[in-house]
Amino acid sequence: xxxxLLIVPLLLFPSVGMSEGDRISYLTCEDYDWIVKGLExxxxxxxxxxxxxxxxxxxxxxxxxx
Numbered sequence: 001x002x003x004x005l006l007i008v009p010l011l012l013f014p015s016v017g018m019s020e021g022d023r024i025s026y027l028t029c030e031d032y033d034w035i036v037k038g039l040e041x042x043x044x045x046x047x048x049x050x051x052x053x054x055x056x057x058x059x060x061x062x063x064x065x066x
Contacts, residue, residue, distance in 0.1 A: 029064035032056055 027035070035056060039049055057065065 026061035027056065027059050028061060032060040032064055 036053065039052055039056075042049070044052075
Protein backbone atom coordinates (compact mmCIF):
# COMPACT_ATOMS: atom_id res chain seq x y z
CA UNK A 1 0.00 0.00 0.00
CA UNK A 2 2.88 2.37 0.73
CA UNK A 3 4.10 2.02 -2.84
CA UNK A 4 0.67 2.95 -4.20
CA LEU A 5 0.63 6.13 -2.15
CA LEU A 6 4.00 7.07 -3.61
CA ILE A 7 2.76 6.58 -7.18
CA VAL A 8 -0.55 8.47 -6.89
CA PRO A 9 0.97 12.00 -6.68
CA LEU A 10 2.92 11.31 -9.86
CA LEU A 11 -0.34 10.54 -11.62
CA LEU A 12 -2.23 13.51 -10.20
CA PHE A 13 0.48 16.10 -10.90
CA PRO A 14 1.90 15.59 -14.39
CA SER A 15 5.27 17.06 -15.30
CA VAL A 16 5.35 20.82 -15.65
CA GLY A 17 6.69 22.37 -18.81
CA MET A 18 5.93 19.65 -21.31
CA SER A 19 5.71 21.04 -24.82
CA GLU A 20 3.11 19.88 -27.32
CA GLY A 21 5.68 17.85 -29.23
CA ASP A 22 6.66 15.76 -26.21
CA ARG A 23 5.55 12.14 -26.22
CA ILE A 24 2.79 11.30 -23.77
CA SER A 25 3.60 8.31 -21.60
CA TYR A 26 0.69 6.11 -20.49
CA LEU A 27 0.51 3.39 -17.88
CA THR A 28 0.40 -0.07 -19.39
CA CYS A 29 -2.61 -2.33 -18.88
CA GLU A 30 -0.56 -4.44 -16.47
CA ASP A 31 0.50 -1.36 -14.48
CA TYR A 32 -3.13 -0.25 -14.22
CA ASP A 33 -4.28 -3.68 -13.04
CA TRP A 34 -1.47 -3.87 -10.45
CA ILE A 35 -2.19 -0.40 -9.04
CA VAL A 36 -5.97 -0.94 -8.91
CA LYS A 37 -5.46 -4.29 -7.16
CA GLY A 38 -3.42 -2.50 -4.47
CA LEU A 39 -5.97 0.29 -4.31
CA GLU A 40 -8.82 -2.14 -3.71
CA UNK A 41 -6.85 -3.88 -0.96
CA UNK A 42 -6.38 -0.57 0.84
CA UNK A 43 -8.59 0.92 3.51
CA UNK A 44 -9.43 4.22 1.83
CA UNK A 45 -12.97 5.54 1.60
CA UNK A 46 -14.82 4.43 -1.53
CA UNK A 47 -15.14 8.01 -2.79
CA UNK A 48 -11.35 8.45 -2.61
CA UNK A 49 -10.81 5.12 -4.36
CA UNK A 50 -13.21 6.21 -7.11
CA UNK A 51 -11.31 9.49 -7.58
CA UNK A 52 -7.99 7.65 -7.80
CA UNK A 53 -9.44 5.08 -10.24
CA UNK A 54 -10.67 7.95 -12.44
CA UNK A 55 -7.18 9.51 -12.50
CA UNK A 56 -5.62 6.13 -13.22
CA UNK A 57 -7.97 5.58 -16.16
CA UNK A 58 -6.99 8.98 -17.56
CA UNK A 59 -3.30 8.06 -17.21
CA UNK A 60 -3.64 4.57 -18.77
CA UNK A 61 -3.33 3.64 -22.42
CA UNK A 62 -6.88 3.86 -23.87
CA UNK A 63 -6.40 0.50 -25.63
CA UNK A 64 -6.77 -1.17 -22.21
CA UNK A 65 -10.43 -0.15 -22.02
CA UNK A 66 -11.59 -1.11 -25.51
